[in-house]
Amino acid sequence: DAMVIQNPRYQVTQFGKPVTLSCSQTLNHNVMYWYQQKSSQAPKLLFHYYDKDFNNEADTPDNFQSRRPNTSFCFLDIRSPGLGDAAMYLCATSSIGRGLSYNEQFFGPGTRLTVL
Amino acid sequence: EDQVTQSPEALRLQEGESSSLNCSYTVSGLRGLFWYRQDPGKGPEFLFTLYSAGEEKEKERLKATLTKKESFLHITAPKPEDSATYLCAVQAYQAGTALIFGKGTTLSVSS
Numbered sequence: 749d750a751m752v753i754q755n756p757r758y759q760v761t762q763f764g765k766p767v768t769l770s771c772s773q774t775l776n777h778n779v780m781y782w783y784q785q786k787s788s789q790a791p792k793l794l795f796h797y798y799d800k801d802f803n804n805e806a807d808t809p810d811n812f813q814s815r816r817p818n819t820s821f822c823f824l825d826i827r828s829p830g831l832g833d834a835a836m837y838l839c840a841t842s843s844i845g846r847g848l849s850y851n852e853q854f855f856g857p858g859t860r861l862t863v864l
Numbered sequence: 865e866d867q868v869t870q871s872p873e874a875l876r877l878q879e880g881e882s883s884s885l886n887c888s889y890t891v892s893g894l895r896g897l898f899w900y901r902q903d904p905g906k907g908p909e910f911l912f913t914l915y916s917a918g919e920e921k922e923k924e925r926l927k928a929t930l931t932k933k934e935s936f937l938h939i940t941a942p943k944p945e946d947s948a949t950y951l952c953a954v955q956a957y958q959a960g961t962a963l964i965f966g967k968g969t970t971l972s973v974s975s
């Protein structure tokens with residue numbers, strides 16, 4: 749089945765220790781997104797790639813970086829995690845429809861990040 | 865500022881007791897409104913997309929409707945397995961691809 753896969757599902761890191769989260773997709777979608785979701789809050793978009801074009805949200809901290817080496821994979825790098833970065837990180841994909849309309853986004857299962 | 869508000873925050877129903885969840889939005893130029901279901905510890909699961917006022921979509925016990933200011937998710941004769949958080953999100957023309965999510969309604973259905 750076509751899907752969005754995230755690894756690891758659970759990640760524990762120490763304060764200030766860099767961490768990388770991984771996302772892969774078999775949907776062949778050209779747009780990939782990273783969201784942050786804190787407990788009982790709405791998912792918040794961090795950035796997205798349209799093919800290889802990187803689009804950063806204005807309020808995404810510089811501590812967060814992303815790489816998309818090919819269509820299938822996208823990585824989220826947190827350079828110096830703080831306690832406030834503990835959250836669920838969600839990867840999503842979508843395709844561009846007719847008239848350049850963006851279709852629905854499909855989400856992976858998420859990575860739960862704990863910062864000690 | 866584009867905004868999405870969902871109500872109620874939490875809803876408890878008995879099995880078979882139908883009800884509706886509300887999503888009100890303010891957005892300058894609605895491209896689409898999306899409903900997702902999210903189970904604890906999992907990613908959101910896509911349910912529906914609505915594009916224009918008057919549009920309706922159905923899937924099993926769920927029916928989504930859209931007006932110019934709000935959307936409703938109607939749940940008919942719910943079952944315990946319908947228990948989840950239901951998220952509403954909008955996409956605005958000016959915001960490109962970004963989805964603006966509401967905080968969700970957590971539904972609990974007891975047998």
